[in-house]
Structures are given as C-alpha cells and as structure tokens.
Amino acid sequence: MADSRDIAVLYVNDNAELLELVSRQLTNDSDRLSVVTAESADRGREILDSETIDCILSDYHMPDRTGIDFLRGVREDYPDIPFLLFTETGNETVASEGIEAGVTDYVIQETIGNQAPLLVDKIVTYVEHRRSQQVIKETNKQLREIVGVADQAFWVFSPDWSELRFINDGHEAIFGQSIENIRADPQSFLDQVHPGDIDRVTLAMERASAGKSQLVQYRINKSGTVEIWAESRCKPVTNQSGNVVSLVGITRDITDRKMNQQELVEKIDQLEEFTSTVAHDLRNPLNVADGNIRMAAMEYESRQLETALAAVSRMDTLIEELLTLAKDGELIGDRNHIEFAEVVTTSYENVRAPGSSLEVTGSMLLDCDSARLSQAFENIIRNAVEHGSSDASLTAGVLSEERGVYIEDDGPGISAAKRDRIFDKGYTTHKDGSGFGLAIVDRIISGHSWEIDVTEGETGGARFEVRVAD
Template identity: 25%
Template sequence: MSRITVLHVDDEPDFLDVAAELLEQRFSDFNVITETSGTEALERLAASDVDCIVSDYRMPGQDGIELLEAVREKYPDVPFILFTGEGNEAVASDAIAAGATDYLRKGHGTERYELLANRIENAVDQYRTSQQAAELERVRTLASSVDQALIRADSIAEIKTRVCEIISESDPYLFAWIGERDPTTDRIEPCAYAGVEESYLENITVTADDSPTGQGPAGTAIRERRIAASQNIRNDPEFEAWRDEALERGYKSCAAVPLEYDGTLYGLLSVYSSRSFAFCESEQALLSELGDNISHAVHSLKIRDELRAERTFIDQALDSLADIFYVLDPEGRIQRCNEQFTTVAGDNKEQSTNPDAVTFFPADEQDAVASAIKEALTTGQTTVEADLLTGDGKRIPYEFTVGRLTDQDGNLRGLVGTGRNISERNKRERELEDQKEQLEQFAATVSHDLRNPLNVISGRLDLVQEECTTEHLDVIETATDRMERIIEDLLWLTRKQREIGSQEPVAIETAAEAAWNIAADPIDEAEMYCDCEGDGQMLIRADVDQFQHLLENLFRNAIDHAGLDVTVVVGKISSDSAGFYIEDDGPGIPAEEREKVFKPGYSSSESGTGIGLNIAKRVVEAHGWDIRVTESSIGGTRFEITGLETIE
C-alpha cells in the first residue's frame, strides 16, 4: 500500500503528539497531520489530500459526531474513524448512523495504536479500492461519452464544443477549453469552452512562445507536442501568470493536450481540475487518448469538408457548362448529369424511373445511340450525333463524346462524356453549303459569260494582228491575257479553294519547267533555270495540279514585279533541308512589307491582281508546308517553301 495521510483531530495537543509519533514510528507508511478543533480540521481537509480522518468524540465547540456530519456533506467517502475514551454504545450507534467508517475506544498501551493502525489501513484500502472502481467507471464513461460525441458531430465546431461540455461535466474537472495557435501573434486563441469559466479566458493571455505567458502547460504542450500538466497551481512557479485567476475559480491543477494528427497540429485541449495532483499517470494517459481521438475526428471532418467543398466546386463548374455532362454505368444507365442535361431533357417520369440513356432519344435514333455506347465500352471512346428529346418532345441535334471510365485499378466503372448542341453549327454548315453552291454557280456564270466574249476578242485580235501591226494591239493582247489569269484565279478560289487531292511523287525541276512554259511568254526575255543539277532531281510528295498552280503563281509574280527580262532561279535550300526556293533578280520586297504580300488584294504592280500570292499561300498551307519571303542571293525576292515530304 502507498503512503497514507491521516488527519488526527483531538483537543489534547499532547495526546496528538504522542499518537502521531507512535503511528509514524511503528508504521512508516503513515503521514499524520493534526488539528485540535473541528473547524481547523475542516480547513485542513479543504487544503490537503487526506486518506483518513481520526477524530475524538468529546471536543469543545464541535464534537466528533458533528465534525463527522460536516465532513460527510463535502467528502461523503473519506474514511472517518471515531477514536474516543469517553464513548459508549449510544455514541457508537450515533457515529455509525452519521456515516462513520469505524468506531474505536482509546486505551493504554501501544496495542491500541496497533489496532487503530490496522483499522486505518483496512478503511483506506477499502476506500481506495472503491475510489479506483469509481475512477475506472468515470474514465470509461468519459471516454465513451467523448467517442459518441465525436461520432455524432457534424462539424469541427460541434466536436470542440461537445468535448469541452462533456469533460467539464465529469468530476473532478471544472473547466475545459480548446484553442488554436495564431501563427502571427503566437497567442493561443480559444475557440470553444465549457464549465466554470466566469470570464477566465477573457482575463488571461496564453502564448506558445518562450515568454512567461508561454511557460504553462498550454505553451509547453504546443511547443513540445506532448501532454503537460501543472499538478499544484498554488505552488507551481510556471503557473504564476494565471494563478490568481485560476484559484479564484477553484482550479487546483491543470493539464494541456496537443491535438495533433499525422504531424498536423489542429489545436490544444486544456483541462482544469478541482483537486491538486489530479493528473496522475493514468489520468494523463486518458487525456492523451482522448486527444488522439479528437484529433483524428477533427482531421476526418476537415478532409470531409474539403471533399465536400471540392465536390461542390466541381458540381458548380459542371452546372455552369453550356454543354451536357453525364456519367453512365456499364449498362448505359445515367448515374450523374449536370443541370444543363435536366434543363434540356426536362422531367420525364419514364426516364426518372428507368434512366436508360437511350430513352432520352427519339425511336429512330436509339439504335445509333446504343451502338455508340457499345463501341465506347469496347474501344474506349466514340463520338455520335443524335437528336436529344426535350421534355415537351422536341428534337435538338447534339454531338456526344463518350469515353470509358475506370477506377485506379483499371476496372470499368462506366462511361463519361459531354454533349454539345450543334443546332447553330448545323445551321452555319447549311449556310456555308448554300454559299458554296451560290459561289460555284457564280463561278460557272463568270466562266461562261466572261470567257465567251473574251474568246471572241482574242479571236478577232488574232485576225487584226494578221492584217496590221500597232502597239495598241499589243496592249489589248496583254489585257486579255490578264483577264484570262484573273478568271483562272477566281475559279480556283471558288471551286478548289484549299482542298488537296491525292499526293504523288513530283520532280521539282520538271514541274518548274512545265509551270514556266505556262507563266512566261516565249517572246519575253525572262529566264528560269534550276540550281539543283548537282544534287539531282528533288522528289517530293504533292497534289500535282495544285503544286503546278503554286509554281505558276510564283513565276507570274516574279515576271509582274521584276519585269519581262527577270531571271528566276529554282533550287534546293540545302542538302539536309526538306525545302526549295524560288528567287529572282528584281527589286525585291522591303522587309516591312513582306508580311503583307500574302494577303488578298495586295500588289505593288499596276498589272497585279493581288490574288496570286494568296493562292500560293493557301496551296502551301493545304499541304501542311510553310512559306516565307526574304531577300534573294541575287538581289531580288526569295520565296522559301519548307516542311515538304521528300522521296529518296
């Protein structure tokens, strides 16, 4: 048995001294403290932890029975032995009735003190056993109540409030609060509390630094991440900053527990007891376990709140889409969709009870939709265009993209996709198709209505030139040739545009000679030669007709802007480059103008149409090549075409 503190009360000081000496000498486990009156005994009892009270019966002012009754009002379980020399059966009966643990008459000889010691040991042993059982039940009840509160709490604030309420309502605790460290000020700011408080937290400052307000249990627990306790507030020098406020409210000891989970500090739990030395090893173990449970619960709710916030954000983002978003299970049933889907599809009872995706489409579209779902499940993704039925039975054209949805282990969860209203796109496509038809009709009209009179002019011009010679006829011939080129360019723009047909091997030198024969007049002094004989023919893959048209336009551009005596060179850019160039010895193009030359209608020549280079750029881009204009090595303009697919 551990050391026993005995409060011996008797109005005879000499007797007290003798009794205390005999008990302590013969029984080393005893610590005897003495008082000569009931009033003094009650004061000592309030200030000290006592295991057993031994009291005389007949004392002035307050006898032993009256003292017993006063003790039982505040300390119902503390062992109380009435030890008197003037007692009788009536006194013994009254003592037992008042709640005395035992009754013993004084006597001569040391054997009476041995008997008293035995009675004290038995009473304290029973008392401590009872206290341990009650303490165990208290601990179980407290832990269970806190765990239930943690399970039922729906928010972190509720967890903190309920924990403080439950702990403060459990004897011997008076007050509990939970705070969080402010990283800016290093103060521990309360966020929940319960119990005997009376503005305690408003009147004190608690920090986690090395200042005097950070030396108590709370600051130590935060800094060292461990439970810290002040077992005797009255005498603890590290509790000086808050001692008066604490004692005024009956706090005699205090413990602080860091609320930490997986390295993250979520706060601090501080608990105050009405008893000194209340936080023994087992009590600290209990609080540490409660702290771990609270931290885990706070962490779980924090993660849950973050997931809820993230899900809310995702839902809001999906609902803000103008497109439809949907998730299907492997059977093709709708598991999730955004508000846009509901807005378009409306509220259909059949669809609500049987959310099969195909039921949202007209009967003539359902087979195509079902096939698309099957294809996405098989291949991983697909796209399908189908009319979606609105709530009032209208049809809206949509383009749906569908992809497989799997979990982190690769197991099939279903399909996910979007649907886009293509009503406007279809409308634009129809309008473009109409415009294309109108343009082609216009081109046919131009070709017929302009070429017929142009052919008449050319024919008459030939006849006139046979009969006479004049420079005016040369001007007319040039004008008719220009009109023919304009008609050809317009027809290309309206009919062929950027469409590229099958691509075949093309020798650049051969194609250049053919294009030059068309673009240049044999009677002119213009010359073209290829600078690639040393490397042999350069073979590329291209649409033959379009490539021919590209070369013709570049050659005509050189003749129009550099003059009829221009020299044009066609060559390979370098031995390791998939590209060729066309350059001339004309005046060139200023650097600030080079980005403009490919724009429709741009021309620096009075005879130019401003269409040829734009056509050249379209042909190049349609093949996936690049074209740029720079200064030639012979002083004029140089066009470089790169990115070609060459053939070895």
C-alpha cells in the same frame, strides 16, 4: 478573429479536476485547440446548441446521463460531428453501445501518464476529415446547381457505357428522354439517335472506351417528329496504369449552327452561280477579241498586237482567279485523309514548271478537302516559280512534332516588311500578278481551321508553313 484552422473542443466530464487537467494538457500540446468544458451532459448540450463546436470529448460515467446517452442525443441533430468517448472504464458492452450509437472513437483513460498527444492527434484527424468532406459536399452541391440550369447535358459513364454515374437535366431538354429512363437503361439514349447516324455514334463510343477523345455530330429524333442536331464531346479519364476508369462528356444542341451553315451553303451556291454567269458573259467577248487579235497577228507583225494578246491572257487569268475567290476558301467540302507527300506532289505536277524541281523530305496524314488543298499548294508553287525563277528548287516536308507541313523555295525570298501583306487580296510585287493567288491560299487554309505563315527558308527563299489543328 480566430484562425480558420482552429479547433473548438467540447469536453464533458462530471469530475472538475479531470476537466481542468485534461483541458490544460490538450491546449498545452496544441495551440490549435481551444477547450470548452461542461460538468454534465445537459450542460454540454446547451453549449453545443449555442456555440460552434468542432469535436466532442466525453466521459462515459456521469450521474445524470452516461456518455452513450449524451451521444445518442447528439447524433439526432449533429450526425457527423466527431465524438470521442474518453473514460477509465473499458469493456465490450460500452464499446458495442458506443459503436451502435455512432461514436467516432473510443479511448481508454490511463491511470498515469499524459494522453494529450494521442487525443490531440485523433481530434485533429477527425476534424480535418470532417471539414474536407464538408468542402467536397458543398463543392458538389454548387456544381450540381450549375450544371442543373445549364442548357447542355453533362454526363459521366463507366468505361463500357453500362453504368450512368452522373447526368444533369440538360439531357432531357436535348434528347426528350427523362432522366429516370436513361438511369434505368444507360444506353437507351441511342434510341433517340437518327438511324442514319447510329453507326457513327456507336463507333465514337467504342473509340472513347479504348481511350481516345471523341467529337461527334449527329441528328436526334426528338419526340418522334422533331429532328435536331447535337454535338457530343467525350474525354476518357484514365488511372496511373493508363486504364480508362470513366468517360466524361458534354452534349449540346447545335441545330442553329447547322441551319446557319446550310444558309451559308445556299448563299455560296447563289454566289457561284452568279459569278459563273458573269464569267461566261465576259469570256464570250474575250474569246472574240483573242481570236481576232491572233488572226490579225498572222497577217501583220506588231508589238501592239502582242501587247493586246498579253492583256487578253491576263484578263482570262483574272476571271479564273476571281471565280476561285468567289467560292470562298472558308467553306471546305468533304474532308478525307490523304498523305501530304501525295497531295503536294500532285500539286507540283499540275503547275507544269519543267525547269524546276521538288524534293519531298517527309509526309504526314492530313484531314482535308484534298481538291482545295491541292489548289492552295499549286498557288504556292506557282508563286515560287513566277517570283523566283523557272528553275526553282522546292522542298516540302513536315514540321517538328508533326505540327504541320511546309513548302519552301531557293528564290529571293520575301522581306519581313512585306510578309504581313502577302496574303492580302490584290497585293502583288509582280507587274503581271493579280494579287489573288496567295489570298486564295489563305482562304483555303483558314477554311480548314489551320494557320499559314511565311518566313525565311534555309537558303534564304520563301518558306510557307501550314500549322494544322490538333
């Protein structure tokens, strides 16, 4: 089988001696070339129609048809095949006719000397260019076929959104707007966006034009009555100078996802209502028991009464933590930007451990539900005080390259064997522990789509590292 890099050349010339000579010179100069010869334009056309030819080399002066006549016939059926005129005659008329007929190049035959190197260089260059263009064309065709059947909208805009450079049929399925309309007015898709979301979408467009990748969710008023949810991702493409040259993106219908989220919210609300009711029903008799035990303890000194009071207190703690766990930390409320130093300091103050200390060595901006995150940090700090000592020294800071944040203590630490279980519900190493504190931490962190891990701190204590999403 021939190498795919081989090049088949058709050489047409009515001079048999030149056919033999030039063919031999070409093949001697390059082992990539194989030459098929024809002594007339008609015979050349027969060969072209029956064999795979990559390039045509033709003389101009031939008795039946000139090289230009041959070229015109070839261009009707082979518009992009490289065609070189190689003739001893050179004048402006021939050159002009050749260009008009679509000649690829024009080479004057020297009387003496070997021009094979020049011809080989031109043939190889033109054939490889044609092949690369064919690959690009085929690739583009396949890509268009792929995105043409996709249920997502793929698009490419100019940096200022004034020019639509590419879009597939998925746009019409999502926006209910024809491709012709958006091509005529590239920003007309904004007419379909819900009025309440216009500002958010246009802000994302401005940020993308400034070179920042964007992810935005918004509503679309489809067909005037049907409302759907869409999500668009945009990636600015820049040149070597850092200037934005195009905006590439994808838009998908996320209505089902939003509906599922809404159903989940409703279920969570029902669960919270149920657990709150149960907790209320439990606390009433628990308060009665606590009050009576305390009254009895005022009249009688008894270790059994002290034990009963401790048990009642632990039951109250269990109820509180079960309520928190029932809220499911995977469901996070509204997120806002807050400094890590601020939220961890507030969390420490809420724990009220007067004998301990906290040193914050660094800070970064976190996109979070600050109330839930503060709750998670409180549990980590409380865990350090309860499992270490009341005078624990805590340090909080930022991980390298701002990949996240950490809180560590100077206590006894957590052994490697126990680290895999530390976030399991019900797992505790403290006799009075509920086993829910760190499980709640894990839920809240996961709800932010972050990751948490426990390792050893600089002084051997426990170090909790929270790696935030990029």
